[in-house]
Amino acid sequence: MSSLSVRHLLGIKELSVKDIELIFSTADQFKEVLQRPIKKVPSLRDITIANVFFENSTRTRLSFELAEKRLSADVVNFSASSSSVKKGETLLDTVQNILAMKVDMVVMRHSSPGAPHFLAKHIQANVINAGDGTHEHPTQALLDAYSMREKLGDLGGKRVAIIGDILHSRVALSNIFLLKKMGAEVMLCSPPTLLPKYVGQLGVQITYDVRRALAWCDVANVLRIQLERQQIKYFPSLREYSLYFGINKAMLDALDRPIVLMHPGPINRGVELSSDAADSHHSIILDQVENGVAVRMAVLYLLAGQR
Numbered sequence: 001m002s003s004l005s006v007r008h009l010l011g012i013k014e015l016s017v018k019d020i021e022l023i024f025s026t027a028d029q030f031k032e033v034l035q036r037p038i039k040k041v042p043s044l045r046d047i048t049i050a051n052v053f054f055e056n057s058t059r060t061r062l063s064f065e066l067a068e069k070r071l072s073a074d075v076v077n078f079s080a081s082s083s084s085v086k087k088g089e090t091l092l093d094t095v096q097n098i099l100a101m102k103v104d105m106v107v108m109r110h111s112s113p114g115a116p117h118f119l120a121k122h123i124q125a126n127v128i129n130a131g132d133g134t135h136e137h138p139t140q141a142l143l144d145a146y147s148m149r150e151k152l153g154d155l156g157g158k159r160v161a162i163i164g165d166i167l168h169s170r171v172a173l174s175n176i177f178l179l180k181k182m183g184a185e186v187m188l189c190s191p192p193t194l195l196p197k198y199v200g201q202l203g204v205q206i207t208y209d210v211r212r213a214l215a216w217c218d219v220a221n222v223l224r225i226q227l228e229r230q231q232i233k234y235f236p237s238l239r240e241y242s243l244y245f246g247i248n249k250a251m252l253d254a255l256d257r258p259i260v261l262m263h264p265g266p267i268n269r270g271v272e273l274s275s276d277a278a279d280s281h282h283s284i285i286l287d288q289v290e291n292g293v294a295v296r297m298a299v300l301y302l303l304a305g306q307r
């Protein structure tokens, strides 16, 4: 059997094209399993996985838990808001205590960029980054690319516009790394204040005109305005953002070729996307969520295979 070149999934940056293709072909097999009446396989029967979430999550947390249970792993869930972290316990102490209970893999979300990398240096268990601050969200990028590939075929030469709050988005960075590795062209579209200073080093096109981005791309991956990470005002008001950068169904219908609309969630309906766009035939947002389980099963299975 082929195996991944990494022991942990910390970011897309560390993955090779071969790793990504292996994850996709393994996810194809698990997607087939998920269509069966009995959606469970015994692949991780002897493996215990801790989902350690220091930040809120709906999709990623449920998707990982479901993927782990479909693979027959034993699962424990940890939420910082109801834990001894509130009493001052450190990240390393918290995780060492969880590992003392014989945990094999840790899926971690944390608000600090690099937190999963720090953990991976100090523990024996495999670490999977489920989102570290504004840095990376590798399984989201993998499921996004998997969903694009399912809809459009090979990603080589495909045009993907990432529209929204790029500055605060780990989804944007992981998507850019992955799409570039797979030969896609990437355009970023946001107000200039919501682009990172290092954007010139990413090898992407930039526009401040959402209509130009939509006319250019095969796929529009729309991102949420992350107000919880904004200490200063980056634009005058949400109403003004929506007027200049918001996407509605009429804008998508008016294009002279098909467009695939994506969003990693959670959606701020009426800000970056109108409800009629999010729920339109252009959208594959719920396909992304469905594919997330198969892609995360593939990642867990392949990392466990190295033990």
Ligand code: CP
Residues within 6 Å of the ligand: 056, 057, 058, 059, 060, 061, 131, 137, 140, 264, 265, 266
């Ligand atoms: N896409 C994503 O990471 O969503 P959650 O924050 O709900 O996990």
